[in-house]
Amino acid sequence: MEAQSLKGSLKLLSKATTTESDLELASAVLRKDRKATAEFVELYADVVYRYVRRRLIPRYDVVDDVVQEVFLAAWDGLATFRAESSLRAWLLSIASHKVQDYYRRRLRDAETLASDEEGDDLPLPTIHRHPEELIDKHRIEEKIRATMTGLPETSSLVLLWRYWEMRSAREIAAAIGRSEKGVERLLARARAQFKKKWNNE
């Protein structure tokens, strides 16, 4: 019981320290302190980069531009940062918006073809779980990457948006100005293409 309360206190203390240091760093960056700005980039570029890279598989060529956009948007909005969440979480929410802006732009421009339901009758792939789960995870990550790389951009983006960013077909439809049915068709085709490639990998 005491150990649990100590653990709770330490957690609170660590959260308070993070918030304090986040606020301190944010206000130094706002004062245009160049060294604080360097620290800001050094501390958060990796986490933002990893997030954006994962969300844009396989379009690695646009990752750098999106990451830079995230930091510039963060600078523009830094005065509104109130440390209600950590700087890390705040930056990741900006990154999520930027990634979805990218999806929106690309999918708006894309031709929505009627679903040919290709691959719909294929058996649903399974994710094999082994005791060596870490090795397995790594293998699955590689397989996801390989499968996504082989898909048309429209298909990989709509899958990422729906399942990785956890947006409903209705939300996606509203964002790109299409009907929900149209997005469902796009998703159906993307899932079928994914399954086909996944089973062949």
Place this chain on the structure above:
Amino acid sequence: MSDAEDRFFEELAEIDPEAFSGPAPARLKASIYSALIRRQAESGPLASLSGTKASGRGLCVFEQLVEISPVSEAAKCFNCCSICHARILAEKIENAPIYWTHCPYVRFQNR
């Protein structure tokens, strides 16, 4: 579409992807930093080097030279990096051959 199909994709999305990639390229960090400083300078002078030094953050050798020079405080707000070879190297070359202490572009190197 079946629920099982949705579950399959949701399960894929849940897989911890931390091992997906390593650190951001140093070149990217350098470019972000340069872009941020440029953006900051657009809306007025940067914090002076004296202020930065007083807040306990170290200056690189060139910044120190500017900081101790008998120039106005306004001149000490100058973005020294804009004319520094370290910035150019860091923006163009991964693992750039730059080693100055307290140089932001050096701290971005993944080594």
